[in-house]
Amino acid sequence: VKYNVNGSVNRYKARLVAKGYAQTHGVDYEETFAPVAKMTTVQTIIALATAKGWHLHQMDVKNAFLHDELEEEVYIVQPPDFKSTSHTNSIWRLKKPLYHFKQAPQSWHSKIMQFLHRIGFQMSKSDNFLFIWSNSIDLIFIIINVDDLVIDGEHLAYINKVKMPLSRKFKMKDMNELHYFLGIEVIQTGNGIKLSQHHYILNLLIKFGMTDHNPILIPLDRNLKLHADSGTPCEPTQYRQIIGSLIYLTISQLDLSYLVGLLS
Numbered sequence: 674v675k676y677n678v679n680g681s682v683n684r685y686k687a688r689l690v691a692k693g694y695a696q697t698h699g700v701d702y703e704e705t706f707a708p709v710a711k712m713t714t715v716q717t718i719i720a721l722a723t724a725k726g727w728h729l730h731q732m733d734v735k736n737a738f739l740h741d742e743l744e745e746e747v748y749i750v751q752p753p754d755f756k757s758t759s760h761t762n763s764i765w766r767l768k769k770p771l772y773h774f775k776q777a778p779q780s781w782h783s784k785i786m787q788f789l790h791r792i793g794f795q796m797s798k799s800d801n802f803l804f805i806w807s808n809s810i811d812l813i814f815i816i817i818n819v820d821d822l823v824i825d826g827e828h829l830a831y832i833n834k835v836k837m838p839l840s841r842k843f844k845m846k847d848m849n850e851l852h853y854f855l856g857i858e859v860i861q862t863g864n865g866i867k868l869s870q871h872h873y874i875l876n877l878l879i880k881f882g883m884t885d886h887n888p889i890l891i892p893l894d895r896n897l898k899l900h901a902d903s904g905t906p907c908e909p910t911q912y913r914q915i916i917g918s919l920i921y922l923t924i925s926q927l928d929l930s931y932l933v934g935l936l937s
Contacts, residue, residue, distance in 0.1 A: 708778045708781060709802065712924060715816060722866060729824070732821075734785075748767070749767060792806075802818065810828070811828050823854060858870070858872070870922055
């Protein structure tokens with residue numbers, strides 16, 4: 674289910690997903706990694722756009738993992754309800770990755786990296802998912818987060834020039850100004866850029882059954898000492914889920930950093 678910024682349903686999507694857990698390392702896949710930019714990189718680019726008054730735009734790649742050719746020989750059984758009536762006992766050899774394939778993120782990153790290099794972008798040495806293009810007039814950054822591209826630059830004309838070859842090479846949806854990224858609302862105004870995780874917070878309160886609780890200004894006394902062997906024991910899995918969720922919340926709620934660090 675694809676959601677809008679306000680939490681309403683944008684559209685329903687369906688895709689064929691492979692049983693990646695059945696793959697064997699060294700047989701039908703080698704390297705794996707997640708094509709996700711570092712959060713510090715995202716924050717730095719947004720801070721730069723705020724300080725310079727630059728444009729932040731977003732593009733969405735349609736079916737990102739289906740673009741590249743497979744290097745390995747990979748075979749799958751015919752999916753249920755999609756079997757060939759004339760070759761019922763046959764299996765399929767895949768030409769391209771499917772979603773949930775171990776090597777699909779690696780293949781996608783290699784594909785778009787090669788193309789960005791071809792049109793003049795250089796990969797950052799500090800983050801493999803940050804690409805930089807520059808000349809004497811302009812500087813443009815592209816952040817890749819799986820199938821989302823954030824483009825940051827001073828001149829809108831140059832941003833549009835970058836969008837054109839990307840749209841021709843890959844099936845992409847131009848979202849224009851950046852409004853929603855990684856569950857974070859990005860509100861661009863004439864006075865700067867505001868980050869909000871309002872809907873993320875509401876979902877957390879619902880998930881952990883805290884919608885009836887009252888808010889307080891200071892969530893924790895700085896002089897409070899916590900001990901592992903005191904207090905009421907809690908369910909460890911849920912505790913880790915809460916802490917992990919709160920760590921992500923500190924992206925926009927910096928006042929929670931001390932509290933979350935202590936509870937971690």
